[in-house]
Amino acid sequence: MENNTFRYNFFLSLFVFGVVCGLTLIVLSTWADLEAAYYGFARRAGSGLRGLSCPVLMTRDEVNTITLKVTNPTDRKLSPAIRMEISSPAMAFLYSDYVELQAGESTVKEWEIGPENVDLKRFIFAKVLVYASYPVPDRENTCGVFIVDLPGRGAGVARGGGGFFLFLW
Template structure:
């Protein structure tokens, strides 16, 4: 016998999961977007991969930004790494040098905290790795959303992400088992999957793709609501 679940429970769980996921996606994307246009000088055409920044931080918290620089060549190279990290005044800058043997890697880390807060609720950083033949200049930026509460931003992110994922998965399962028509279920299930993808993309720091997905998500929400309103009239 097929067991049918009540659609209200499914839709409630989906709504909770969607709201939490979209909120996390917006905060993550917003911080990286602001970092890209913060005013850091652009000196390199090549993107720097592997820049690691916290996504969320508490208002009283200190964390670290890091980048792993690897020598993929068969010779010794001597790259230099320049960082700019926001403060309430001018960005704090530093320049570090290192010699890397063939295949060797080194991880650079920098501390960030309340002193680096700017624009009310953000911390921004730019890392530039100067060219060391045959490696070209590479740079990247990242932003951290600082929450208006004390606490550990990483744990807040982990807990809220788990809540959103479990709510979306549970809600999708219950909706699939409900007695609603397939025509009604499909758009909602697609929207849930899209929101999960958007959150994952935003956490990866791909803010341009995340903005596009957030725009598609918003459009999908309006389409679903308009279809529901038509069905009820």
Template sequence: MSARAWRWLGGGLLAAGTALALVWSALLVWANGEAAYYGFPHVARQHLALHCPYFVAQDETTTISATITNTNPHPTTFGIQSWLSLPLGLDTLTEHRRLAPGEAWHWSREIGPENRDLRYFVFASVYVFGGYPIPQRQSTCGAFVVPVQGISGNTIWWGGTALALILAVIGFGFWWWGQRNVHIPTNTRLAAKFFFVLTPLSLAVAMWGPWMLGVAVLVVGSMAALIFISGWVAYGH
């Protein structure tokens, strides 16, 4: 296969992998952005390590979870108040548990199709209180509802994530092999490298970073995409 063919094949695979990563990231950032303004009470500023699904299927029932540990040297009572989205309001639940020093409470709550709202989302907010001097903590999250049934959203998310990374790695390798000893505009080279980094970066930020940072990564990534695609098409590289 000619060097030009390697470049076109590699560029196409790299673009496909990055596009899939950006779509996945955009859906998750959209869900978390909507959750931030959904109308949950905002009680505490300290962040709670809340584990939420990224995608859920239309018919799926899954869980959100958090772990609360009593770091006080004495028994302490903790409370957890959780809110789940409903089409006509909020589903609120308050629970209490007394923990011995060093004991952990592995809390979880089910979310299902009944919590779907705004057509495409499930939202949740969890607030932990009590246990002074341990600070109050709260986190909010959103999950995107995938229009499929019979397969878990977790499978769809991680399957798409793996596919995006594989396409990006193989595509970049093919493109890099085909561009050796060929003059290619510097902007195109930089954009290809940037895309290679952007694929895992956008997914990581969407999963673990603030949703506003995710928006910034998506905007910058889209601008770089225009540079890469225009250079690739114009110069045939």
């Protein structure tokens, strides 16, 4: 009887630990995106932009990429300009680009982020604006990356924590 109670308490403790780890990862990833929305980037567009992809977690010395997939949904050629702002401790880095897209065509743009982009000690923020190209309006989006002080890579931390959470579930 005492052996069953010990096993029950042990597995219950593991389960609770897994739930806490999983919820912590969810909160950290949501927190970074929420902070990015209020970071101080100027709002220039009324429409949301799909296709912006940021890592959820990164370690302090890790280098990773932010990607943007831009698609031409029209039946004519478009030539939108792209403005990307990425945080830094002093002033945001500003990148500008110009793409030409045939009808239905897509392209992917990438920007490298690393330790030089960490701001507020724990975050990397990014904002992208795709300028209007008639008939498509201005579109913008933000994303945030939470910086963890753990060994390895942020993706490994997220996968390991998520896998542990699911294993215990």
